[in-house]
Amino acid sequence: MKKWGFILSTLVVSAVMLAGCGGESKPQATETSQSAPAASGNAINIEASNWKFNQDKFEVKAGEPVTINFKSAEGFHGITIEGLDVNIQKEGSKTITPDKPGEYQILCSIPCGPDHGKMAATLVVK
Numbered sequence: 757m758k759k760w761g762f763i764l765s766t767l768v769v770s771a772v773m774l775a776g777c778g779g780e781s782k783p784q785a786t787e788t789s790q791s792a793p794a795a796s797g798n799a800i801n802i803e804a805s806n807w808k809f810n811q812d813k814f815e816v817k818a819g820e821p822v823t824i825n826f827k828s829a830e831g832f833h834g835i836t837i838e839g840l841d842v843n844i845q846k847e848g849s850k851t852i853t854p855d856k857p858g859e860y861q862i863l864c865s866i867p868c869g870p871d872h873g874k875m876a877a878t879l880v881v882k
């Protein structure tokens with residue numbers, strides 16, 4: 757919870773700073789820099805639909821914290837990552853630091869329908 761509070765306040769401070777700087781520069785420049793915070797830090801976005809994930813493979817670096825953002829874009833799904841402490845249902849985020857390089861199976865954790873068993877992706881830790 758503290759983390760989110762920090763991120764939120766950082767965003768607010770950034771927004772205020774951008775607004776302050778924007779007074780003298782052109783509006784286009786402000787818009788471009790506003791998209792920067794979303795890309796900061798290591799994060800992967802996994803989206804589930806009926807019955808697949810948005811990517812077959814997700815790559816992260818070993819030894820670096822990565823935030824896994826999960827969302828059920830269609831239907832009701834969840835994810836577990838075998839060998840890693842990740843279990844998110846419907847939607848949510850979890851930050852992990854995978855230490856060991858390798859390939860980890862990402863599976864749907866909710867019996868979601870006829871092709872539930874086909875829902876699989878790979879997390880590659882390099």
Ligand SMILES: [Cu+2]
Nearest residue numbers: 864866868872
């Ligand atoms: Cu499922």
